[in-house]
Amino acid sequence: MEKMKLAALVTGCLIGLSACGGDGDNETNTTPPPSKVVNQPLPSPEVNQPPAASIAADANAQERSLIQFDGSGSSDSDGSISSYDWSLDLGDYKGNAITLASSGASAELNIGDIAEDVEVTIKLEVTDDDGATDSTQSSLLINEIDFMKLPPLPASPQEGLLGTDSDGDGVRDDVEHKILERYPLSIVDQEVYRKVASTMNSFLVAGLSSDDIDDVEASQSSSYIADCLFQQYGEDAIKELTLIEVMMIDTDERLSAYLAYSNSRSGKVQESLDAPEGFCRLPQN
Secondary structure, X not given: OHHHHHHHHHHHHHHOHHHHOEOOEOOOOOOOXXXXXXXXXXXXXXXXXXXXXXXXXXXXXXXXXXXXXXXXXXXXXXXXEEEEEEEEEOOOOOOOOEEEEEEOOEEEEEEOOOOOOEEEEEEEEEEEOOOOEEEEEEEEEEEOOHHHHOOOOOOOOOOOOOOOOOOXXXXXXXXXXXXXXXXXXXXXXXXXXXXXXXHXXXXXXXXXXXXXXXXXXXXXXXXXXXXXXXXXXXXXXHHHHHHHHHHHOOOHHHHHHHHHHHHHHOOOOOOOOOOOOOOOOOOOO
16 A cells, blocks of 8 residues: 555656655746847948049140140049049041140140041040049040131132232232142141242242332342241252242243343342241241
């Protein structure tokens, strides 16, 4: 009987430890369960924003000029511009009279003599302080201006001793066209030719004049244009003078007047004089 009671007691303890005093302590275990660890995503690294390239410049230019380009309007929203790379695309132009020089955010286009209108493109690539880049470009039309300044070609260029001089500069209109055709890429040569042609035109007038030719003035004028030609052309001065004579003396009337002038100078002492400063070039009106 005692064994049965003991067995029942043991069974009760196995079923509910609390009935037997548990661990000898009736207090409830209040230790919290371990916290669950949640992995939080790391913040994304900042993405560099590319710079924005910008060029400020005129859209039109003309030969024999300097054009400025400004890239300082380029920006970088999250940093700074570290470099400016300028380049020049000449398109169909094959000469060497158009060049680009740059320094930092600025560039300068140097335009010399051109024979016709030229369109070029100036390009700018900027790099920011994180190595990102952006580029832009600006197109520029360069106008040839010498032909635009010419007077119209006369309908009858060989009519009369002095022909047509519509702008009143002492050079026949048809001769002005011939000079530009001879030297389309040199304003200096054009202006020297025009000065010689203008002086020779006065010789034609003097050749047919019934008045005595002023020896001093004629001698000075001849010496001056000779000096101008030698300054500009050196050993080729005589060849260039001959080309101007062909342009000027193209009718019998003009030839007669020129020969009359030459004969009036025959046997007279020809002074050798240096042309005054500024004498040798005659700009186009």
